[in-house]
Amino acid sequence: MKITVDEEKCCGAGQCVLIAPEVFDQRDEDGIVVVLEPEPPHDQHALTREAAAVCPASAIQVHDTP
Amino acid sequence: MSPNEQILQYPFAYETALEPAAEWTELRGTCPVATITLPDGSQAKLLTRYDDVREMLADPRFTRQDLFGGTGNSQGTATTSAAADTSESPLSVPKHGEDHQRWRRLVGKWLTAKRMAALRPQMAAIADQLLDEMTGRGSSADLKAHFAFPLPVYVICGMLGVPAEDRDRFSYWSDNFLNLTRYSAQERQTAVGELVAYMSGHIAAKRAEPTDDLLSALIEESSGEGEALTDGELLSTGVALLVAGHETTANMIGKMVAMLLADRTRWERLLENPSLIRSTVEEALRFDANGGFGLRRFLTEDVEIGVEVLPNGTTVVCAMAAANRDETAFDNAAEMDLARTPNPHLAFGAGPHSCLGQALARTELQVTLEVLLRRLPSLELDIPATELERLEGLLVGGLSEVPVRW
Numbered sequence: 001m002k003i004t005v006d007e008e009k010c011c012g013a014g015q016c017v018l019i020a021p022e023v024f025d026q027r028d029e030d031g032i033v034v035v036l037e038p039e040p041p042h043d044q045h046a047l048t049r050e051a052a053a054v055c056p057a058s059a060i061q062v063h064d065t066p
Numbered sequence: 067m068s069p070n071e072q073i074l075q076y077p078f079a080y081e082t083a084l085e086p087a088a089e090w091t092e093l094r095g096t097c098p099v100a101t102i103t104l105p106d107g108s109q110a111k112l113l114t115r116y117d118d119v120r121e122m123l124a125d126p127r128f129t130r131q132d133l134f135g136g137t138g139n140s141q142g143t144a145t146t147s148a149a150a151d152t153s154e155s156p157l158s159v160p161k162h163g164e165d166h167q168r169w170r171r172l173v174g175k176w177l178t179a180k181r182m183a184a185l186r187p188q189m190a191a192i193a194d195q196l197l198d199e200m201t202g203r204g205s206s207a208d209l210k211a212h213f214a215f216p217l218p219v220y221v222i223c224g225m226l227g228v229p230a231e232d233r234d235r236f237s238y239w240s241d242n243f244l245n246l247t248r249y250s251a252q253e254r255q256t257a258v259g260e261l262v263a264y265m266s267g268h269i270a271a272k273r274a275e276p277t278d279d280l281l282s283a284l285i286e287e288s289s290g291e292g293e294a295l296t297d298g299e300l301l302s303t304g305v306a307l308l309v310a311g312h313e314t315t316a317n318m319i320g321k322m323v324a325m326l327l328a329d330r331t332r333w334e335r336l337l338e339n340p341s342l343i344r345s346t347v348e349e350a351l352r353f354d355a356n357g358g359f360g361l362r363r364f365l366t367e368d369v370e371i372g373v374e375v376l377p378n379g380t381t382v383v384c385a386m387a388a389a390n391r392d393e394t395a396f397d398n399a400a401e402m403d404l405a406r407t408p409n410p411h412l413a414f415g416a417g418p419h420s421c422l423g424q425a426l427a428r429t430e431l432q433v434t435l436e437v438l439l440r441r442l443p444s445l446e447l448d449i450p451a452t453e454l455e456r457l458e459g460l461l462v463g464g465l466s467e468v469p470v471r472w
Contacts, residue, residue, distance in 0.1 A: 009418075012171065012177075012178070013425065014424070014425035015425075018183075026175075026178040029175060032171065050407055056124075057124070057416070
């Protein structure tokens with residue numbers, strides 16, 4: 001799994017950090033998303049997908065890799 | 067008669083406090099763009115389907131229409147929007163495009179998930195203290211008055227560095243901002259003036275003597291170099307945070323607990339499995355049938371919704387609570403499923419204007435459940451759920467009381 005984010009779209013809601021704090025964070029200077037684990041380990045896949053599904057700005061893309 | 071041929075009076079009437087309006091299902095099915103008359107007599111279009119509501123809320127071209135003719139600010143959400151909606155000039159922060167994004171990021175960085183998580187111990191301490199006082203008085207009480215209302219007030223006052231002793235005044239001002247029917251234009255104007263004067267005084271005091279709080283931090287930045295809030299933005303941001311951080315979450319705490327106790331198997335499930343707290347909070351936000359007025363958008367260009375074209379100049383009301391019950395977006399939408407995942411509900415709006423304070427609200431709601439489950443596992447409603455009463459006239463939906471025993 002690979003994650004990409006759209007910083008322009010990000011509205012700083014923080015849902016991704018509340019759901020998957022090991023994968024996402026928010027920048028101190030503006031609250032915009034930071035990806036801590038661009039290729040999250042297996043045990044984070046479900047939470048990562050959930051974070052992407054509920055992002056209010058649809059700013060997180062999950063790409064499945066073989 | 068089909069709703070297509072009617073002009074419906076909005077907001078709709080409800081038979082009971084926790085159940086959705088009868089109109090929603092029919093409108094979603096047959097009349098997704100309904101014509102409604104608002105309390106002021108003007109006409110608008112009402113959206114009730116999930117996809118339509120989400121798309122309209124997230125459309126960067128449009129922003130809220132202000133209720134009282136003033137310029138509003140931009141933190142739209144189910145819970146905070148109403149408050150922000152009503153701010154009048156001179157209370158204005160940028161509403162559009164890059165200016166809005168700049169403002170949002172300057173304020174939003176103080177409301178991140180991590181910062182809110184750091185406040186958890188303080189929130190829990192406040193909650194414990196409120197429960198000490200409530201349970202010290204007996205074995206039944208109105209949870210709204212003794213817990214749901216004061217908790218977010220103390221939290222936002224602590225964050226802003228304004229004294230919680232002034233909370234009765236905030237309540238009056240915020241009620242004035244949020245109540246559609248109770249106050250005259252004159253009263254509203256007076257209340258806005260008082261709140262602006264109050265906040266200006268606080269900002270002046272923090273300027274002279276900074277303390278460790280959000281207002282002081284914003285002031286410090288605005289006096290430095292680089293991107294910062296203007297003095298006017300600082301004032302309206304302080305006012306918006308105070309009002310928005312107040313009645314909205316208070317009402318949601320009351321409704322969430324009422325929903326969980328209305329069918330007590332829900333409460334018992336949480337007692338058995340507290341790891342469901344996070345998803346329960348999201349489901350309570352989705353399931354809340356009493357979510358308030360909805361968010362308005364004022365169209366500045368023609369927009370197609372399905373087969374219909376809404377002309378430039380139309381006022382659109384987005385009924386997030388109706389959208390959150392849309393069967394095409396949520397399986398078994400009429401069921402409250404405490405484990406529902408993912409739960410992309412629209413209670414906080416969507417897109418560039420979605421609620422700026424949502425991490426704060428979520429954290430407060432989670433802490434509420436953690437503390438209540440720990441302290442009062444025997445909690446139950448003290449009246450039948452069907453006798454709970456809605457607050458009338460508010461932009462933010464709520465219950466007038468939540469009588470409980472333990």
